[in-house]
Structure formats: C-alpha cells, structure tokens
Amino acid sequence: MNPPVTRPTPVILVLGGEYRQAMVDVLSQRYSADYEIVAPTTMEEALEVLIDLKSGRRPVALAACEFFEGGEKATHLLAKFQKFMPSARRLVYIPAERFRGSVAVMRESLAEGRLDLYLMLPQGPRDEEFHTAISETLSDWAQSVNLSEIDGTRIIADGPSPDLSRIRDFLDRMGMPNTVHTPDSPAGQEILAMAGPDAELPVLEAPGGELVVSRPSNADLGAALYGRPTDIGEDVVCDLVVVGAGPAGLGAAVYAASEGLDTLVIDQGPIGGQAGTSSMIRNYLGFPRGISGMRLAQRARSQAVRFGARFLAGQQVTGLRLGDGPGGSHLVELGDARVRGRAVLISTGVDYRRLGVDTLEDLVGRGVNYGAAASTxxxxKHKDVYVVGGGNSAGQAAVHLSRFARSVTILVRRDGLGATMSSYLIREIEGNPRISVRPRTIVTDGGGEGRLEWLTLRDLDSDSEERVEAAGLYLLLGAAPTCDWLPREIARDDKGFVLSGADTPWQSWQGGRPPAPYATTVPGVFVAGDIRCGSMKRVASASGEGAGVVPLVHAFLAPDAP
Structure with missing residues (x-):
C-alpha cells in the first residue's frame, strides 16, 4: 500500500454575526479532523485571513456565510471574497426565524450561480440532512480540484501528452485515485526499473504494484478493473448485452439486473459515457444541489453491480452478428473476442464532432481537449481558456473551468446560447464575471511550443480574424453517432442515428404494426439514449429510456414470444 500523499489542510471559512459561533461549533464537531475551521470576527480580519491563506497556498474548500436580517446580503459578501477562493464552494446558512424572508433571495442567487447551496442552521449536533449536504459539497470540491489523498495508481510521465491526458481522464472518471511522477523521481525510478529498459512513457503502476504497463490502452486500463471479454467465457449466453455505459445503458443495467436478467455492460471508454464528463448536472431529478456526471455514473455503476450486472470497460465493440449464436443469440464482437446475448441494447450515445483544424488536432492532450476533461x-489556473459549443455540456464545462481559469470564453456559431442551452445554465453564465460569450465566432488556427499557447478566431459576420492567447481549448461540438459497427439490417436515418418503433421503415413492420418503442428493425435488438433517432439528448430522458427497454426485453425473452 502506498503511503498517503501529504497535502496542506484545507480550510472551511465561516463568516457571520449572531450565529457565527453556533455554526463553528457544529462544523468543528464533525469536520475539524480533516479541515481547519477559520472564523474571522470582522471584515478586516477576514481579508487578512484570505490573503494569508492565498500566499500560503492553503485551499479554501467551503465558505459559509450567515444570512443577515438586514444590511449587506450574504451572497454579496461571498462574491467579494471570490477572487481569493474561486474554487471554494459557497454556502449561506440561515437561522430558522429568517428562513421565510430568505427564500426569494436564495432562489435568485442560486439561479445566477452566485451560490452553491443554502441550508437551515442545524438545530442540534445530529442534523444528518444538514451534514449530508455539507459532506456531499466537500466531496464535490475535493473531486473537482483533483486532491487525491491516496497515491493509488501511479503514472510515470515526462510531461503533458495525449496518452497522459487519456489515461488520467479514464482513471478519474472511474473514480480511481492517481498521481503523476517524473521519470527522475524516486517513484519514477522504482517503477521504470520494474517496467524494463524498453518501456515507453507513460508507464502505469496499478495499486499494490501488481501490474506495470507501458503506454496502457483503454483496454489495458479497463482490464485492470473488470477483466477482458475472454473472462466471460465462450459458452456463456447473457440475457442482455448492453453496448454503451452512459445514462441509458446504466439505467437499463440497474433495472435489468434488479429483475434477475443476466446483464453484461460494455463500453469503449470509462463507465459513464459523454454524460460522465459533465462537471455538474443541476437539473437531474432528486439532486437539488446538483451532481457531477462522473459521480452519477459511479453511483449507477455501483447500483447495477449490487444487483449482479457485470461490466467491461475500455473494450471496443467492432461488430454485431445477428442471431448467429446458440438458440439464435446475437454475437457481439470485440476484435478477436466475442460475447453472446439473447438480447442486445444499443446505447452507445454520441461523440463530439472533430474540429478539423490540423494544427489543433496535433495538440490534443496538450491544451486541446475534446470534452470537459476535468482532470486538466x-x-x-489563472490562465485564459476557450470553450467551443453551445449545448449544456459546454455550459457546464465553462462554469467548472471558471473556478480555476482567469477567464473563460464560450465560442458559438449561432447568435447566442438561447436555442441550444438550458435556461438555468444561461443565467448562471450571465451572472459569472469570469465567463463571456462570443457569438458568430469559430476557431480557424492555433499553436504553441509543445502545447497550446494561442488561437486564431474568425468573426463570421465581418470575416475578420483575431489572434488570442489561450492556455486551453475545450471542444464540445455536438453529436456524432457512434454505431458504424452495426449491420445494415438495423435501420438508421441519414445521419446515422438508429431508428426504432414507429420511425422504422414500414417494410419491417409485422401485421401492419410497427415495432415497440425502443425496438429496432431486428427482433431482440433495442436502442436507447442519444444514439436513438428522436431522443431528447438529456441525461434524465436517456436513463428513463434505458429502464423502459427492460419490459420489452422481458417480453422478447418470454417462452411464448414469437
């Protein structure tokens, strides 16, 4: 077991008046072992504390401010300190007698992104709902700033690279703690000695030192966690093989496994799909404080495993042979390996479209990222970054990056964000002084010495170009279907999305009736989520579609099914 990494003790800052000490007492009882509770009594002292923390590189995890009955709003007070602690989560705590007068103010502050959460001041030391909210908020902070307290998986690398970016993103999204060491560090020398003289960087050592891999592929990373397709067994026929582990695939896995179906889930990347890269989803039912896509995926995965579902991560599906197995089962091909399923769900989702600028494609992993890439x-920090895209994923990425970068600029081809982004995100972006939007603008060029340093932007109305400094470019360019491996018997529209139900060609209908919703033109093959033609492209609808497939699978597998 590798020793824990020593890091500065993070701080919880408490501001307030009449109820400040009560809040300090409640927080100290639960969190003083892991956080330093700092509670200045005056504004001048608070500024001195923040300057001292910043100069000493002490992170502020949470800033909690009392809701005052009169005078300056708590949210305005927190905003004044934001430049000192941009990554800190912001909480307003409200005494019971002031709650009614706070609701309208808090609602507006949350909508504009000036606040992360507000809570009633707990009435006793065991207000578990209060502490659940605090714990989840601190956990979200720790994950977003990549402060792993465990050495975990060790990676040896000599600098940024596409491979290193991919490996860290995979491990982060799978919830695997990881640290990067240079080749000349003690850890680097130790691991490279085990890897041998021919090892190419990056080199990865799994926890416990049992596995050392040079330039590991996604398949290697997934195999270290869940094994390889050959571990399933040639003679095993699953009830349901789910291809794609985004919200739709995970929704299907939870409900199918909980109802006794032998369920196998396969994904070419980490579990969670494109939604797993979202830094914060605030409009998912049942999570009033929001939840990151990564955490939502991890919880769904654990839930499915609890019911007996099996997973293969980092494994690329290359083909589907229809009804070619025992009892008419379908064969899902993964290169030279194959797995068998009586029914198959296609839930591969979509990928981000490529930008198509060669100079920037060469810098992927060195400042240029497809997706939110939370690990970067x-x-x-303290630099200028650009986000390309007008959907919710782009908005969530911009809000997350604004906690670190000096400025975040969203670039969109359209006249604005209104047609493609949820209202709550637009309001949050408009209220964030670090984020700006440049409509009718595209990226045409970029470069740098070894990593991204500059971009060329073109105004589509004037056709003029401008060169800007840029330390990061995050590309979230809409939806490209990911199912080229499907046979022609499964009908798709002219853009490549899978047709189902009444959208299928009438030639595939039986007795004048279309297939059931989520059923494709091939019996026993279903589709759900973003890859389905006509889907909503939202996390909640995708998980609902995945769950909705399970009754259809039961009906198909029933002994008297046609």
Missing part, C-alpha cells in the same frame, strides 16, 4: 482544470 488545475493546469489552466
């Missing part, structure tokens, strides 16, 4: 956030 700290690399752009």
């Amino acid at each position: 956030s700290r690399e752009v």
Whole structure:
C-alpha cells in the first residue's frame, strides 16, 4: 500500500454575526479532523485571513456565510471574497426565524450561480440532512480540484501528452485515485526499473504494484478493473448485452439486473459515457444541489453491480452478428473476442464532432481537449481558456473551468446560447464575471511550443480574424453517432442515428404494426439514449429510456414470444 500523499489542510471559512459561533461549533464537531475551521470576527480580519491563506497556498474548500436580517446580503459578501477562493464552494446558512424572508433571495442567487447551496442552521449536533449536504459539497470540491489523498495508481510521465491526458481522464472518471511522477523521481525510478529498459512513457503502476504497463490502452486500463471479454467465457449466453455505459445503458443495467436478467455492460471508454464528463448536472431529478456526471455514473455503476450486472470497460465493440449464436443469440464482437446475448441494447450515445483544424488536432492532450476533461482544470489556473459549443455540456464545462481559469470564453456559431442551452445554465453564465460569450465566432488556427499557447478566431459576420492567447481549448461540438459497427439490417436515418418503433421503415413492420418503442428493425435488438433517432439528448430522458427497454426485453425473452 502506498503511503498517503501529504497535502496542506484545507480550510472551511465561516463568516457571520449572531450565529457565527453556533455554526463553528457544529462544523468543528464533525469536520475539524480533516479541515481547519477559520472564523474571522470582522471584515478586516477576514481579508487578512484570505490573503494569508492565498500566499500560503492553503485551499479554501467551503465558505459559509450567515444570512443577515438586514444590511449587506450574504451572497454579496461571498462574491467579494471570490477572487481569493474561486474554487471554494459557497454556502449561506440561515437561522430558522429568517428562513421565510430568505427564500426569494436564495432562489435568485442560486439561479445566477452566485451560490452553491443554502441550508437551515442545524438545530442540534445530529442534523444528518444538514451534514449530508455539507459532506456531499466537500466531496464535490475535493473531486473537482483533483486532491487525491491516496497515491493509488501511479503514472510515470515526462510531461503533458495525449496518452497522459487519456489515461488520467479514464482513471478519474472511474473514480480511481492517481498521481503523476517524473521519470527522475524516486517513484519514477522504482517503477521504470520494474517496467524494463524498453518501456515507453507513460508507464502505469496499478495499486499494490501488481501490474506495470507501458503506454496502457483503454483496454489495458479497463482490464485492470473488470477483466477482458475472454473472462466471460465462450459458452456463456447473457440475457442482455448492453453496448454503451452512459445514462441509458446504466439505467437499463440497474433495472435489468434488479429483475434477475443476466446483464453484461460494455463500453469503449470509462463507465459513464459523454454524460460522465459533465462537471455538474443541476437539473437531474432528486439532486437539488446538483451532481457531477462522473459521480452519477459511479453511483449507477455501483447500483447495477449490487444487483449482479457485470461490466467491461475500455473494450471496443467492432461488430454485431445477428442471431448467429446458440438458440439464435446475437454475437457481439470485440476484435478477436466475442460475447453472446439473447438480447442486445444499443446505447452507445454520441461523440463530439472533430474540429478539423490540423494544427489543433496535433495538440490534443496538450491544451486541446475534446470534452470537459476535468482532470486538466488545475493546469489552466489563472490562465485564459476557450470553450467551443453551445449545448449544456459546454455550459457546464465553462462554469467548472471558471473556478480555476482567469477567464473563460464560450465560442458559438449561432447568435447566442438561447436555442441550444438550458435556461438555468444561461443565467448562471450571465451572472459569472469570469465567463463571456462570443457569438458568430469559430476557431480557424492555433499553436504553441509543445502545447497550446494561442488561437486564431474568425468573426463570421465581418470575416475578420483575431489572434488570442489561450492556455486551453475545450471542444464540445455536438453529436456524432457512434454505431458504424452495426449491420445494415438495423435501420438508421441519414445521419446515422438508429431508428426504432414507429420511425422504422414500414417494410419491417409485422401485421401492419410497427415495432415497440425502443425496438429496432431486428427482433431482440433495442436502442436507447442519444444514439436513438428522436431522443431528447438529456441525461434524465436517456436513463428513463434505458429502464423502459427492460419490459420489452422481458417480453422478447418470454417462452411464448414469437
């Protein structure tokens, strides 16, 4: 077991008047072992404390401010300190007698992104709902700033690279603690000696030192966690093989496994799909404080495993042979390996479209990222970054990056964000002084010495170009289907999305009736989520579609099914 990494003790800052000490007492009882509770009594003292923390590189995890009955609003007070602690989560605590008068103010502050949460001041030391909210908020902070307290998986690398970016993103999204060491460090020398003289960087050592891999592929990373397709067994026929582990695939896995179906889930990347890269989803039912896509995926995965579902991560599906197995089962091909399923769910989702600028494609992993790439956030601290895209994923990425970067600029082809982004995100972006939006603008060029340093932007109305400094470019360019491996018997639209139900060609209908919703043109093959033609492209709808497939699978597998 590797020793824990020593890091500065993070701080919880408490501001307030009449109820400040009560809040300090409640927080100290639960969190003083892991956090330093700092509670200045005056504004002048508070500023001195923040300057001291910043100069000493002490992170502020949570800033909690009392809701005052009169005078300056708590949210305005927190905003004044934001430049000192941009990554800190912001909480307003409200005494019971002031709650009614706070609701309208808090609602507005949350909508504009000036606040992360507000809570009633706990009435006793065991207000578990209060502490659940605090714990989840601190956990979200720790994950977003990549402060792993465990050495975990060790990676040896000599600097940024596409391979290192991919490996860290995979491990982060799978919830695996990891640290990067240079080749000349003690850890680097130790691991490279085990890897041998021919090892190419990056080199990865799994926890416990049992596995050392040079330039590991996604398949290697996934195999270290869940094994390889050959571990399933050639003679095993699963009830349901789910291809794609985004919200739709995970929704199906939870409900199918909980109802006794032998369920196998396969994904070419880490569990969670594109949604797993979202830094904060605030409009998912049942999570009033929001939840990151990564955490939502991890919880769904654990839930499915609890019911007996099996997973293969980092494994690329290359083909589907229809009804070619025992009892008419389908064969899902993964290169030279194959797994068998009586029913198959296609839930591969979509990928981000490529930008198509060669100079920037060469810098992927060195400042240029497809997706939110939360693991790179700290690399752009106090720098200028650009986000390309007008959907919710782009908005969530911009808000997350604004906790670290000096400025975040969203670039969109359209006249604005209104047609493609949820209202709550637009309001949050408009209220964030670090984020700006440049409509009718595209990226045409970029470069740098070894990593991204500059971009060329073109105004689509004037056709003029401008060169800007840029330490990061995050590309979230809409939806490209990911199912080229499907046979032609499964009908798709002209953009490549899978057709189902009444959208299928009438030639595939039986007795004049279309297939059931989520059923494709091939019996026993279903589709759900973003890859389905006509889907909503939202996390909640995708998980609902995945769950909705399970009754259809039961009906198909029933002994008297046609």
